Amino acid sequence: MRLYAICVYLFLYIPIGVIALFSFNAGRHASQLQGFSTKWYGKALSNPFVMDALETSLIVAFCSALCASVFGTMAAVALQGIRGPVRAAFDMLIYVAVMIPGIVIGIATLIGLVTVFDQLNPLIAAIWPNGFEPPKLRMGIGSLIAAHTMFLMALVVIIVRARLAGMDRALTEASSDLYATPMGTFRQVTLPMIFPAILAGFLLSFTFSFDDFIIAFFVAGSETTLPIYVFSSIRRGVTPEINAIGTMVMGVSLFLLISAQLLLQRGGKKSR
């Protein structure tokens, strides 16, 4: 059993190790080791396109995760209290949003927004005061955030709702029996209880958005996110620079995950 586990861990980590190993390659080609060097890290870090792509990815991931957590939590709380057709409609939408493959979301957003923008742009230009350049709606960072938020929001609703469902209803009832305002009840009773779920939803959303390639591939317009940059670099022929970027991204996520885990553990002990 333990041997098996070791094998699986090797399977998981050998490719990652290979990436890391070749990131220190002195040569230009990613397939032959030609001495040790850290120059590709310097090259990646001083490459403005890598840094720009990273910045775009971080902005997109943060904004979509934030919007998704806020709106998703609001919807989850509201849906908890209602029945009937509205609830059924939302359940349906959430199901569809989660179920539909990313590639279809990408395509639909692309052709949907391009079509809508083609209708709206002349309209805006017509009503815009003369002498000023009218703004032009087009694909870009905004459309990307909007597309990510849409399906991440569905994810947050699911996560938060699971937590709400497990919550003791008696608590909120007691609170309103004690004449707490609904807002007060929410702030003092509900929110603290669902907060871990919201946080989990936020983190998951952030990761999904940060790693997403396929939706961004269609929707990002002229923006380049990190995955898009890496994809086009792979097509350009592989250099150790991509390995260096990959290794750094993995290093950072390993660090974040382990520290989050440690924090949670410590927090857990304290509350016990």
Added chain:
Amino acid sequence: MTQRTRTWLLLAPAGTWFLVMLIIPLTVVFIFSFGERAPSGGVVLAFSFEQYANLPARWAAFKNTMTLAPIGTLSALLIAYPLAYFLAVKANPKWKTILLVLVIVPFWTSILIRSYAWIFLLGGRGIPALLEWVGIEGLRLINTPFAVLIGIIYGYLPLMVFPIYVSLDKLDKRLLEASSDLGAKPWKTFLQITLPLSIPGIATGCMLVFILLMGEYLIPALLGGGKVFFVGNALVDLFLQSRNWAYGSAVAVTLVVVMLITVTIYMRLISRLGASREDVSIM
């Protein structure tokens, strides 16, 4: 503020978002799928079923997806289950957390970068060169369905391990002890207690992986060399190369329909299995 207004206000942002970013785009795709290709690419609105009639031209892409997605899901399950079992039941509690984190870390890293590693490993200078060294020659791995399968398993293994681990971890260890105290053979304990109790985890893991695989583009694109073609690759081609939006929309609509049907059937099956599990646990 009445309860009613409050509910509406809380739902408004999410509702608007779904309307603009989900309902409208999907409707446009649906409408376009009845259109025709414009001479210079793009779409001319029409009401024709020409695009749907032309679907058999992408039969191979659907076939590839519909075979490799279930095979990939099952393989991932078979590899993930023992590991999840080990983590939940056998692993030393002191190391458990760190071992678990080590499974999740790859999942937090871009699937793009992880698949990229396999381009090298499966290429002529990677594993085949090693095999040649021990006497197995002329083996070609990269750009084969096998390479894509490896990429799939590698990419989605963590996603499978995690839900199974969660369901096994909840399992009351005393049940297992009781079972062995009562003289049940280990495999019998496993089949009658462990496995049924982990079905929700298996179901979740399989569904997550399956859904993602149905729309997969990257892994076949990187490890299939343009030869192992999924519906996702066909879609990218139609929209980003041959500019046939109408046909692309029809393919997309078909993919969604196929998926919804498959997943619905799957959930029915699972809930039936779940029901029988209830019986088991009552007994």
Added chain:
Amino acid sequence: MTKKTIDHISKKEFMEKLESYRKGSITRRHFLNVTGLGAAAAVMGASVPGLRPQPAFAGDIGDRVVLATWPNYHDPANFDAFTEATGAHVQVNVFGSNEEMLAKLQAGATGWDVYVPTNYTFEDYVKEDLIEPLDTSLLPNFDASAFDARYAEAGSVNGKLYGVPKNWGSTGMAVNTKHNGGNAISSWREFFDITMDKFSGRTIVHDYQLTTIGSALNAFGYSFNSVDEKELADAEKLLIDVKPHLFAITSDYQPGMRNGDAWLTICWSGDGKQLNTDMPEIAYVLGKEGGEIWSDYWAIPKSSERKAAAYALINFMLDPSVNAKEVLAHGYPTADSRTYDQLPDDLKSDPIIFPAQELLSPLEFGAAVTLTDPNRAELMARFKSA
């Protein structure tokens, strides 16, 4: 704002802009951009050695320029030199086909500033209003009389200049002779036959309908540009038969050829030269039935928002000494006689780079209709998903 940019600005507009610049309502950079002075200054800064690394100019063309191009088509050192001269970094986006570039531009903003379309695409780009007419006054290194008209004429549509020649070349095949008893192959028919026989699993065809279908058509003795239904049906049958024997369908075939996974590929002449230089056992040959001859151009998409930087980059690359380095690196011939004169003699007589005239004569230029024919696009898609 940069929409109308640099070219044609009237005297009156110029004075107005100057006025608002003085009043501070627009920035210096904007002023320079709109009036075209930025481009001119940057261009001069880049091309006149004495004026070189002047940060003021560098700021004016911005800190970047995005180039959409083909794989293995540049000397990276030239981009570094450009960055040093102007402060603008060059981002290279690589594409596999003109079709893909066209689709990307049609779908909306791309962020590209310079791209390298091939001869047969210009009609469509102009028709779709996706390409910017070039202002030669911003390209002092461009000298129309220095270029062989055969490789320059497609850059002009209806008397307007849209592209200046980059390189030309042929589409043939590269074969690793080591696996064929030291022999190359000589025809497209042989290309497909050997793929289905002893090269099974070792052949690459392009992820590009024009060249892949064209080669299959050539194997039957048909025209590379054929859109005839019967002829296309023959080509499709051949391609579908050959598909199980392919190593890959990709336009980035160098890695596969280099690491020995692939032995035979449809190949553009410069890639053939690069492969042959590093691995002499790889030969580049033209199919005797015919094939494609093509010419690529530097051009600027309408949607570019950094046109000053775009002009600066094109002008920089047109400098004969820079261009000569490009040819040395990528192995594609140039139509520019000034650059040709700077090439070393062994390159001028290289049979891959400058093939004998009688070998070139059966080759055809790709036609606009070949690129946009929906039947060819769909055939390719069927072949890929078969």
